[in-house]
Amino acid sequence: MTVTVNRYKCGYCGACVSVCPMAALELVETWIEINDSCDDCDTCVNICPIGAIESVKE
């Protein structure tokens, strides 16, 4: 389980990174990387100002 970031929408602002309780997200210049520690809490989904993050439920 994880989230996906639509990199064509993403404004690489880092808002999602700052709220991730698992420190699973990283802003690398112009894209977001997600590591395995994502526990699908969806906090970032609602924080992203442009709605670029989707939660992926299996």
Added chain:
Amino acid sequence: MKNKYDVIVVGAGPAGSSVAKTASKAGLDVLLIEKRQEIGDPVRCAEGADKEGIKRHIKPDPRWIAAEVKGSYIFAPDGTKLQISEKLSGAEVGYVLERKIFDRALAEQAVSSGAEVIVKTSATGLIRKNKQITGIHARSIGESVDIKAKIVVGADGVESKVGRFAGINTTLAPKDIETCAQFLVSGIEVDEYSHFYLGNSIAPGGYAWVFPKGEGVANIGIGVRGSRSGKGMPVKLLSNFVKHHFPTGKIIEVVFGAVPASGPIEKTIANGLMLAGDSARQSDPLTGGGILNALDAGVMAGTVAASCIEKDDVSEKALMEYEIQWRETIGKKIRKSLVVKEKFGTLTDEQFNTLAHSIEGKCKSTMNVFDMILALFKANPRLLWEFRNLIK
């Protein structure tokens, strides 16, 4: 780049450049690293800042001053207009900056004071010896490197990782963040005032702003409290706001970002480590202003770094001097702002209107935000009872 410095500063925003300048002026060997390939770009800011505050840190230069404003108008949900003077608390307006150029000018100041700067270089972890932080792991233009330092300063902004690497929990709860969208809009009429719009349907738990950036151009944006936002809400609300208020406007740039609005966090130091600016959550929770606090905290951190290194003690205990200094100054201000923000977050649009009516026409041109809060409290002591302790 060498493999050892007195101080490594992570992040070349206002906080980082301020630390680097202060520490290198004091004679330290300083490395400032920035993960982006261009300092200052893309912008994540509405670019308003108090003139006098900025002048404390850098000589004004028309290259990075987009416009100067005379004061602010605040609009209640029903359109009632209040006016306040140039001096706002926190995100003081006065200058509307061109941050792409401003941030570079600050980095240049650090360089001319003797700091070394390297871009496209990201801190990816911390080096530790016993319980002391002694440097960083970094990725520099795709290559892994280790760089040692007596003190590491995390000035890595809202998305800060350095604090978390050191075991300081800087994660922001959704209620402690403002999530923002902004358009640079051209082809509109602007005056010489910054405009703020309040209202639960305009910007839940935040506000909308219009900051003039010169002839026919303005930064128009919206911040929404994270706990009240939904997927993509800021940009949707902003599109409607611009369509409604500036139907002829053309969007020539889009900006996204988030501002910490938590008030003072528990801890900003560790053995061999300090945090400054947005990474230390030092931005103003009410106004969202963080440039000046970042610059001021940078001076404090740089000064304390120099005195601790001189005494050869960079333990958490020694660095406590920084913690004390910023809490006494910035900390006190942002704690007050947090009280106001929390209260405003509970108000209905009708209550906002009532408050505005109660002081309409009574605002003096010399008022700042806290003068206005005081006037509001005097006129509405029951509604704003939580503010009684702010007034001293």
